Amino acid sequence: MKTAFIARTALLSLLLSGYALADDDCREPVSDWQPRETLRQHVEQQYGWNVQRIKVDDGCYKIKGADRKGNAIEARYAPASLRLRTLHVNFGDDGDARDYLARPTSE
Template sequence: MKASVVLSLALFAAVPTLVHAHGDFKCNEPAAEWKKRDELVSKLEKEGWQIRKIKVDNGCYEVYGFDKQGNKKESYFNPKTLELIGNVVQ
């Protein structure tokens, strides 16, 4: 009985780390309402980011780079609002 409880707790604890896989972030904004990538680059650079690459994935902007603390980032942004949706790498 103890082993099953420990296993259940271990699986439950692992769930938050599994939630932020690549396919979990989706944006459904009409393309005509998207802001340009340059606006996102400008916004992030003002926040101290170093951008390595931006691409579109699941209708979101996916950004690869480093934040102002030098932490490696792979983050998803809403293309209409440029708000952070979530991070794959934090």
């Protein structure tokens, strides 16, 4: 009885951990994807990023490049909606995270 409980618990934890990892993938139909160049233009104009590479990773667009202050960035976007999914910034010695925090709106 105890062995069966341990086996079920182990199986359940494996299933749940696999589900959690799979949730990071983008699942939009390829027919709805926007061109990579559209994403490149958006982030260069909107954020001033210098895009070095855009590739497909787990169904998402993955950007590698640098922000306007030279900090290395890696971002993942949903390819159809171009919605930001994850952003990693490796700040240099004079890096400042305030550039990436939401600014309060004035009333």
